Amino acid sequence: MLSVVGRGLHDISLLTEHYIHLQSLELQYNSLTDLSSLSTLRYLLYLNVSHNELTSLLDFDPPLGLREVDASFNQINEMSDLSAHHSLAKLVLNCNSISEIKGLSSCHRLNHLEITHNQIERISGLDHLPIKHLDLSCNKIKKTENLETLELLTHLDLSGNKLRTLKGLQDHPLMGYINVEDNDVIDLTDMKYLREMTLLRKLNMKRNPLQDLPDYRLSVLFKLPHLTELDTDKVSAEEKVTAINMFAAPLELLAATDHMTNVRQRVLNQHFDLLLCTMPAVDTPYPMMVLCGPQGVGKMQMALQLVRDLQAYFGLGVSHTTRKPRVGEADSGNYVFVSEEDFEKMRSNGEFIETCCVAGHSYGLTFNAVESVAQEGLACITCMELEGVMSLKKSYFEPRYLLVVPQSLQVHVARMRERGYYTEAEIERVQSRVEKCIQIHQDRPGCFEQAINSDDIDQAYGDLKHLVVQQYLALSNDPTPFSSAGHYGSATSKGLAGTSQALAQVFSRPSSSATGRTRSVLEEQLYKRRLSQARAAVVGPAPPPRHSVSAPASIALDVDFGKEGIRDTSNVSLSALQNNQPTPSSSESRSRSGSSLSGFSGARDFSCSPISPRSQSPSLQER
Incomplete structure (x- = not known):
């Protein structure tokens, strides 16, 4: 490994004459404009030429197995054809002037690509590449497109762009991290494009208009219950329960x-x-x-x-x-x-x-x-x-x-x-x-x-x-x-x-005692009260009970129904009611009032x- 950092180098030909077996080379923070002399380094694996004055990308004969290249913070405005770099696995081109992604179609081992702070307006040139980590933040991208063939994608950063929708992110079952901070996403329904990402754990949507919507965080957690981190904040179990109870309570x-x-x-x-x-x-x-x-x-x-x-x-x-x-x-x-x-x-x-x-x-x-x-x-x-x-x-x-x-x-x-x-x-x-x-x-x-x-x-x-x-x-x-x-x-x-x-x-249906449904204390009290009132208002002979009912010997009514002849039934005995024996004081008036549901015998005939x-x-x- 050779590291020559911040030395103001303009020419590196002397370095390469005696280091032909060099595998790792760090030349960042210099003033290099030409890398053609690196053609002699046939065994080079790692190259860092960031913070120089390069205008072209990898303008030297490709080494046998070059794997990682960092050419960020240069003056590169166009990506050259990298089809000869078959072993390239990581490429970093941050902070240049690139407007189009191209030249990578033959890089069949490329799994890490960073092209941030450039002038890219459209995602292209990445079809069928084995990319797992893709960072295109701080560009001018308006649509998430041409990503459907990146089947191995797990980490995606599109922050600082001009996205208005998340459509195009679907069909990535291995996705675990998405960053769309500082965009123009406005609709919570876009979460449907992320719903099938069961491995998605971290989602950052800070500084998007949809953050101002009511119950934004709980709504996202309800739609994406697998998240463990939302907008860089940890997701608690309490939040997930609250989200479910708010939007889809049992x-x-x-x-x-x-x-x-x-x-x-x-x-x-x-x-x-x-x-x-x-x-x-x-x-x-x-x-x-x-x-x-x-x-x-x-x-x-x-x-x-x-x-x-x-x-x-x-x-x-x-x-x-x-x-x-x-x-x-x-x-x-x-x-x-x-x-x-x-x-x-x-x-x-x-x-x-x-x-x-x-x-x-x-x-x-x-x-x-x-x-x-x-x-x-x-x-x-x-x-x-x-x-x-x-x-x-x-x-x-x-x-x-x-x-x-x-x-x-x-x-x-x-x-x-x-x-x-x-x-x-x-x-x-x-x-x-x-x-x-x-x-x-x-x-x-x-x-x-x-x-x-x-x-x-x-x-x-x-x-x-x-x-x-x-x-x-x-x-x-x-x-x-x-x-x-x-x-x-x-x-x-x-x-x-x-x-x-x-x-x-x-x-x-049978009564609740037969069906086994348990009433609350209040319901049980109300039921018993209505049961006693219904019995007291029975018109004519009542049907024989199918279930034995235990009750006090007398029923005290505390509700005045406002009907003639049913003002006071406190002396009505349960045994008299069960034996169809009306009380002398109210039998005649009860026969004039028909509203019991005991077999509907007291309701009007069904004409x-x-x-x-x-x-x-x-x-x-x-x-």
């Missing part, structure tokens, strides 16, 4: 948080003057059905049609939403459209049973929406997505949950595009939601009672109607047969008489009176 966490919020606000703001018609009966809850599925599967269409065909049994539970109505949807009654401010006010007032956020819009089902259906003596059918289902499962309502999901993503995507009001971003999001629905149905047996294929909506509705009529309602004949032409039959009263008992006892206008709209839009 369904159980979302449901628990939503339920806790709704219960708290209802306790603080409501008087619990709940209608008897939505209180649990002695051994069966209020009959209710939920169609769950991602956008575009036709669940609202099927719910509306089922309400029209079985109007003596079902009413639509209309949800509130903050999204804008679509064409023909404003007056359909499928949703109640409210502003974000009004929605939050309703949430603060404790009006919702469940709420969830889908595609940036809030949805919620109110107590009034369910109670208005129950007041008509009908079972409630409503539609919601996964988050809403998980939240509703925390409440005292115990519906039957049916999953409506496509088996073919291609058919589903084509249907969404045909409707014309879904953006490509929404379609892409819905595809992931479809996969999530299917995964939950597979991983959590019992979460949904049945899955219905929505590839053909007409056939899906036929399957749904058959399931409801034959299994849930246990009717011997379908009162409104499904037409083979793909249209739905009209409602009729034939075969519906005397089926209210079937609706309450067959359609309803075929027309359904409310909200259920008759032809609009088939859904969330």
Whole structure:
């Protein structure tokens, strides 16, 4: 090794006459303009000629195995053909005046290339090279291009350029470090180009406009969970957990948080003057059905049609939403459209049973929406997505949950595009939601009672109607047969008489004591209170209980329902209720008040009176 640093050399011919076997040569900080005399150093392996006055690159006969060259801080404005340097593995050309990368096509061992602080405007000339470390910082590059063939790339530095997007960085599975500091990247969605880089550990995006976006750091960590360092700061485990909980919290966490919020606000703001018609009966809850599925599967269409065909049994539970109505949807009654401010006010007032956020819009089902259906003596059918289902499962309502999901993503995507009001971003999001629905149905047996294929909506509705009529309602004949032409039959009263008992006892799921769901302390207290109130308001003989119920000998009611004859039932004994013996003081008035759900015996008979206008709209839009 020979090191002659900072000696002001202009000529090195004397050095090379006596050192032909030299392998390492350091000549930095001199005034060299010509390296032709190095042609005699046939065994040279390492050469450092940085901080000189060279205008050309390696202008001497190539040694047999030259591996590393540092020619930074010179006056080189053009890269010469280096095809003769077959063994070159590292090349450093920082701080020159190079405007184009070229001459490296035959350097099949080059794995380290640095050309920083030059005038390069475009990435080129690197096709199929085995480069692992590439540093092109502080140039004038505007696009990340022509990198797809660098299959071994692990370290990339493009800081100090003029990049506006990270498109072009994808398809580098071995990438471990990326530096794009001091550029013009503005969109967090560009993280999708780095999502498949499972080995990426360090990412530096300082001094880019996207750093000013809300929750920038947590958003990046959510999209790139493998990072250990972001913007030169270490990533903690707490940050990763916070990012997941903010952008993709587990369904159980979302449901628990939503339920806790709704219960708290209802306790603080409501008087619990709940209608008897939505209180649990002695051994069966209020009959209710939920169609769950991602956008575009036709669940609202099927719910509306089922309400029209079985109007003596079902009413639509209309949800509130903050999204804008679509064409023909404003007056359909499928949703109640409210502003974000009004929605939050309703949430603060404790009006919702469940709420969830889908595609940036809030949805919620109110107590009034369910109670208005129950007041008509009908079972409630409503539609919601996964988050809403998980939240509703925390409440005292115990519906039957049916999953409506496509088996073919291609058919589903084509249907969404045909409707014309879904953006490509929404379609892409819905595809992931479809996969999530299917995964939950597979991983959590019992979460949904049945899955219905929505590839053909007409056939899906036929399957749904058959399931409801034959299994849930246990009717011997379908009162409104499904037409083979793909249209739905009209409602009729034939075969519906005397089926209210079937609706309450067959359609309803078993009580929570049978299903094994553990109630919270507050829910258990509310359930017991409503149970006692429902028993006290029973009209006529109650059905024999299917499960033994232990309770105090007397039930003290602390809620005045405001109905004649139900002001004071504190002396009603449990044994009298269980033996269907009304108390002398209130039996007559109770016979005039019909709102119990004990087999729906106290609700009005399920006649075929027309359904409310909200259920008759032809609009088939859904969330």
